[in-house]
Amino acid sequence: MNTKEQKTAVMTVVGNDAVGIIARISGLLFQHNVNIKDITQTILEDTFTMIMMVDLSSADIDIKDLSEELNRLGSEIHLSISIWHTDLFHAMHRI
């Protein structure tokens, strides 16, 4: 297994659709210089689901602190926002 720790992460946003979700979240990422590499969104079983690939290599924040800020933002706008290390998905889904 490649154990070189990556600086990229996967964010998921799950909840009820509303105006300004992307604006609020991308605003927070911009504040910390986190680059958004890719966004997909779908409505899954009536739930708004957004998956973002982000790059933290130039960010002024680490993934633990960003995770806490996203949690706070999530409870403010009533969405479940979580951020996960890309390494985890590579480990589980790639040989």
Next chain:
Amino acid sequence: MITDFEVLETIKMFQEQHLDVRTVTMGISLTDCADSNPSIACGKIYDKVTRYAMELVRVCEDISREYRIPIINKRISVTPISIVAATSDASDYIGFAQALDRAAMTCGVDFIGGFSALVHKGYSESDRKLIESIPESLAATSLVCSSVNLASTRTGINMNAVSQMGQIISKTAQRTADQDAIGCAKLVVFANAPEDNPFMAGAFHGVGEAECVINVGISGPGVIKTALESVRGEDLGVVAETIKRSAFKITRVGELVAQIASKRLCVPFGIIDLSLAPTPSVGDSVARILEEIGLQNCGAWGTTAALAMLNDAVKKGGTMASSFVGGLSGAFIPVSEDEGMIEAAANGSITIEKLEAMTCVCSVGLDMIAIPGDTPPEIISGMIADEMAIGTFNNKTTAVRIIPVPGKGVGDVVEYGGLLGHAPIMRVNTSSCDAFIRRGGRIPAPIHSMRN
């Protein structure tokens, strides 16, 4: 590129299916801590354990927060104390257990294992002192776990030790009677004990091990159960394949944690233990996997076959996912720690005899089974002897962790809380085996032990 499906599947495993790493266990060699003065030896043990393991909890918590992978327990295993303490002129080893307990508390770990002796062929004087110290040591400490290896395929079964351990388990129950014999939950006897097992109560750091290593025990019955829900009605080949795929993913999580922990602690990675370890939480049960395969209750006819397939498929999937595999590696079937098993025991669908049959095809053995407090020690020795025979003659690890709960009988329930869970007291066949146990001596090694 990771697909949306893979992202959502992974997140569900953590958020809904209780996927976690059960334990990161640091193994530490204490062979250089021997001293003729027991208090100097205990001082060296405390200093060495705390020096090596001081950062263990912090590093695991950091990894847990960064990767959002729950790491349930952080533990330490050490060289069997009967070896470390052999040089000392101590008359008993309770002080050594207390030194381990203090070190574990200082490091903030959940358990420390290695108050152990290996007597599968015979006792040294030190082994004798250690075994006699077990009841008092487990009563006087809270984080120390104890294990004794009584048999091996290469040497046969030490029946003198089997007989003695029945007495020691009963004494341990009496000494911790005020807490429903919790001392017995921290005491296990083995056949073919692995030297790199990260799981308690049986973890110790074997004599062939390096100075310090990181071993990781995975978990994840909930993930397997959920995966099997999507193949209802399919044939058993599909079931086995589905288990393998899930076991692969679960093991990769353990491998990732092990590699990162090893790097950050600057300690070599030892092994991943590919065990399905249940907890008392709903959705985290091995028994429920067996039911999902098609049994009304765990314990029904077919249980042993289903468990054999589950255990084998977990190993096949997991082996591919890790660079080094070891420890117990298989499905655990503790009664009190598995919500589905507790229900099966309470409604009478599972008996100790059926559990014994199940231990022929999975790891561990008769585990976390509460029995009436008035069960004679000789009967406990008989149960141990049977389990040792299964391990010795089938070339596998087996164990007994049984709890005779003082003052309780069949129909009562014992409650430990946390990972140890709760259990109904199970019926024991009380036909006497006294004369058999009293014979003592050794059961010779099986013919297939001669492989040279």
